[in-house]
Amino acid sequence: MKPEDLPLAVGGQAVLEGVMMRSPHAMAIAVRRPDGTVILKDEAYHSLAERYPILKRAFLRGPVILIEAMITGVKALTFSAQAALQEEDGDQTEEPLGWGSITLTLGAAFLMAFLFFGFLPHWLSGKAGYLVGRTLTPADFTFHAVDGLIKGAFLVLYIWGISFFPDIRRVFQYHGAEHKSICTFEAGEELTVANTRRHPTAHARCGTSFILVVLLVSILIFTVFFPLFPALTHRGLANNFLQVIIKVGLMFPIAAVSYEIIRWGGKHSR
Template sequence: MEKINVGGQAVIEGVMMRAPRSVAIAVRRPNGEIVVKKELVVPLSERYPIVKLPIIRGAVALIQSLVIGIKALNFSANEAMTEEEKQGEKEKEELSSWAMAGTMAVAFGFGIGLFFVLPLYATKWLTQLSLISDNNIAFNLVDGIIRVVVFLIYIWSISRMSDIKRVFQYHGAEHKSIFAYEAGEELTVDNVRRYSRLHPRCGTSFLLIVMLVSIAVFSLIPKLWPFYLKAGSRVVLLPLIAGISYEFLKWSAKHDNHPLVRMIITPGLALQRLTTGEPDDSQLEVAIRSLDEALEVNAGYADDRLVV
């Protein structure tokens, strides 16, 4: 089979894998059974050619990833429940479109507040105390440093949680499976286990790149703007920042053997040591099943049904 670009996401007790035309979610139920949900997906670029343009495709990819990711988490949360936890529920239901939109809005708002508004407010406070210069370059540099520090503290904090540790192990399983596929290996547990859990195209690296790119982009905002305009501009400019970061990530993934590129992507790979864990064989099995199913659907050999 011709090699294609694949990506993924760890979910609760499972892995979501995405190929250009398919999505598959594999989750291990409490009884040890693996359940898979898979579907054929028509790329937006086929319906809207503008989506293929650089920068724009990155912003669209971010939105798509959020939507698909939340759906995958919802599915995995339902399937990972024990029978006792399911008792009392009339039936399991997928999130409605309105509930999905609300969940995304809350998550998006939390992220904006924590990683963009809070650092901006903290930098303004430091300026008022004359602890830093109100020079535009200095202001945005300190703002960016605080943003990165908040991000690192957040990642470190959630990595200490036991439930998140298991998700991060599935994250490692996802990376190992993709590495084995890209190397042309047969997708078996023994083969996949040998590969690294750190991948240059990881979403963790993407988020770190976003933090760094935002420093440069926000430096273009006039320092005389009032606080509310500066805060609002951070929301408005996010698609541009995501688009630039996406292009850099794709470029670095294609040239990851170059010494300069390896030096640039090293911080992102180092951060993945927090967001990935070494998976056990049962977790590798789930990641392999998800990738196999996504590739099969992408090739047109399966339909969009729930496989139990």
């Protein structure tokens, strides 16, 4: 059975000691407590696209889905942290995560991403001109290619670094289990341990695949965009900040294109 022939689309993510799975209209989280029991949480899910159907159209749905995934992901991680760290004999009252906490968490994540995957690679790409013997500016394809390579290297180093934490390694394992479950579902098989073991831990619609596609698409879009506005390609610290801010704004069309590529890849991966 092909993914597009399934009665519903299912995605998810790994959380602390568990997984979160989401369909178009529902979300469920399963987390293993320290005593070995599993706590389940399920709730209805309502996408913004349900209220505004125009957001379901190609190249509009990508950014919306990405933002919604970030919000639900933070909520799921917070719930899993509360459940996974709960003492065996302690019955904690679940407190819903408020919008203030979500905004603070996403804001801190955005700031770190802006620094390590935005400004720093951009600044280093300009300095890379000394290695190739000529000045590199955002008007050059080489500049954006180097920028993409640096971001990719930072991403690999980041994943490698956090993999040394036992709790994060467990999250990676649950990530693979989540992929196996989705592969089993998309194959039209009964969701049993025996069936899921036969499927790979990789999946075409994985968030990691999305990040790699975003890197490639961003190189192409930045290479086309900046030469159209020569005044934006001047060197200098202030201009670097301006250029990175413009890149952040361009992430919406980049996410839109990248999502459609991932969606197409998911449909044709089997």
